[in-house]
Ligand SMILES: CCCCCCCCCCCCCCCCC/C=C/C(=O)SCCNC(=O)CCNC(=O)[C@H](O)C(C)(C)COP(=O)(O)OP(=O)(O)OC[C@H]1O[C@@H](n2cnc3c(N)ncnc32)[C@H](O)[C@@H]1OP(=O)(O)O
């Protein structure tokens with residue numbers, strides 16, 4: 001084994017082969033040179049000390065040690081955040097993806113502070129009046145108080161209207177009384193709640209003057225700020241080991257007639273006056289769900305970021321790993337040379353780009369809608385809800401599948417925790433469920449699509465993201481297939497329109513046979529999910545293609561070329577994946593599909609020499625990747641061996657359990 005800390009020769013050769021300017025692509029991914037510089041500056045400050053503060057790998061610790069260790073590191077990192085990074089980013093950008101990215105250098109699993117920054121602070125910003133923000137925000141940003149977001153209960157997560165925790169107003173004392181009437185009403189899952197938080201946002205059914213007004217958010221102190229003891233009337237704890245998120249101390253919480261001041265109701269969208277009168281302020285009933293929309297928007301970015309890490313690891317490893325022989329006696333090829341390996345990995349690079357550009361576009365849309373809402377215009381909220389729902393669902397689901405594929409691509413070593421791939425997978429797998437389950441969110445988008453279809457049918461002009469419905473209505477025939485990026489996008493829009501149309505037809509048919517609307521809808525939900533997914537795919541393809549065209553207008557020729565190849569690969573991949581739908585809704589023939597397959601295989605060959613350059617362009621520092629398989633220098637085997645030395649099981653040559661169990665067992669006679 002070489003002890004020299006030099007770069008693996010195969011990776012050196014790969015980088016020599018790369019024919020485009022890597023930095024140019026990094027700037028495109030970051031959204032411009034300025035952003036890259038700012039990101040690097042933040043990373044330099046945050047990771048100044050080399051970041052990983054662990055002597056023993058997180059995965060080798062027991063549950064309690066892991067939590068304590070995560071909390072220790074969170075405090076170190078939070079100090080860097082408030083003392084150094086806040087000055088660089090400004091409060092308005094606190095919690096940006098860049099801050100999130102540097103956090104990954106400190107935690108393989110999740111920081112117990114993540115929900116404080118990811119949901120507690122944003123909810124104060126989005127749901128409190130200016131006066132309330134003045135009270136809570138400085139304390140929360142300075143982390144004098146640490147919060148969680150407790151909405152989900154043991155009995156209900158998806159169906160928010162079904163939550164059972166009550167907040168009953170008592171005008172005599174001007175307080176709300178929080179109560180958990182049943183076992184199923186216990187709050188369950190909130191990150192940071194189990195051991196860390198001393199405050200949390202509680203979503204509860206509001207009762208005043210004898211009437212229930214539905215769910216509303218409240219800010220609640222749950223622990224003593226000095227002793228950290230749960231306050232009387234509060235029952236709080238950790239929910240137990242999970243597939244991932246094991247250092248996020250997800251918690252449970254119950255209330256026994258626990259009183260909070262009236263002003264702890266978050267009153268931006270609705271208020272309870274001193275005498276108990278309920279006043280609705282917001283013009284849209286679902287504005288209390290605002291934090292969820294915000295987090296769904298950010299999760300598209302999360303999907304891209306985590307996937308870029310996984311594919312960087314898998315591509316670098318595939319360049320270093322050699323296995324099998326193509327011809328008798330020939331040298332073992334790099335596994336990256338197998339087209340099947342390229343098929344597993346190149347789509348992951350393209351998907352990370354597609355989601356990054358879509359996330360940027362969605363973030364922009366989100367800020368425009370927010371600005372409109374500040375002016376009192378809420379007309380664009382339903383479209384944002386439909387968009388953020390389906391994009392969150394599809395991006396998290398695809399990213400989880402791609403990360404798992406990256407793990408497959410790394411064979412046995414990909415199964416090691418030290419590869420970081422299992423951590424990445426368990427984190428992203430959770431994003432498919434939390435903040436709205438995949439199916440449930442696609443059904444929300446489907447509601448919007450059915451309405452849009454009815455509007456198009458009535459010859460009304462629909463909103464831009466579904467404008468293709470107006471166009472598809474005029475053509476009753478199958479869309480003519482053309483094999484070009486624009487042709488593929490148009491075909492996907494035709495698939496979406498065809499599926500939505502079929503759903504509407506089937507719902508109407510079912511109503512004709514005597515079903516009520518709810519049952520007809522329910523019986524059509526399998527198709528509705530499929531229609532919403534098709535709509536989402538057409539959106540991602542369209543955004544990826546058009547944004548990449550726009551962003552590479554002034555790029556050098558080779559950058560244009562490699563990014564064109566990658567975008568085309570994505571379009572062709574999805575056309576092949578959905579060839580059944582294309583046959584159904586367009587004039588594509590079997591011969592056309594054969595041509596697509598050939599084009600796809602040719603693209604793998606063209607992209608192959610630039611594969612390592614493409615993942616280098618994600619510009620992920622080793623401290624952030626935290627992988628034995630994916631480091632920039634490709635010293636895979638040395639790192640795996642180094643990791644073995646850190647394993648506490650290897651600290652003594654003979655394990656004490658040998659004397660205790662194994663030896664007596666072997667000596668015992670049957
Ligand atoms: C030192 C530390 C370093 C770390 C650094 C950290 C930095 C920050 C990192 C940021 C990363 C973020 C990570 C965050 C981790 C999060 C962990 C998880 C948290 C959670 O899961 S919180 C709980 C989330 N829960 C859900 O999402 C529940 C899902 N359910 C729903 O959203 C809804 O109930 C529903 C949509 C399923 C249905 O609701 P309901 O029944 O009330 O409504 P209807 O179906 O009847 O629909 C009525 C109409 O309302 C519309 N609607 C619904 N929702 C919305 C909405 N949100 N906005 C607008 N409109 C909405 C429907 O479409 C209906 O409209 P229609 O016109 O009648 O059709």
Ligand SMILES: Cc1cc2nc3c(=O)[nH]c(=O)nc-3n(C[C@H](O)[C@H](O)[C@H](O)COP(=O)(O)OP(=O)(O)OC[C@H]3O[C@@H](n4cnc5c(N)ncnc54)[C@H](O)[C@@H]3O)c2cc1C
Pocket residue numbers: 115149150151152155156157158159188189190191245250430433434435436437438439440443
């Ligand atoms: C790691 C993690 C962290 C979390 N953090 C938090 C947190 O900080 N705060 C918080 O409040 N919550 C949190 N949650 C909870 C999370 O938001 C919920 O688990 C999620 O919204 C799904 O709800 P559920 O568990 O009730 O699933 P269920 O709704 O019970 O879903 C189970 C199945 O039923 C299906 N289903 C349910 N309703 C419908 C329907 N109407 N139509 C069709 N199918 C349906 C779903 O598709 C799914 O397949 C977290 C969850 C996880 C896993």
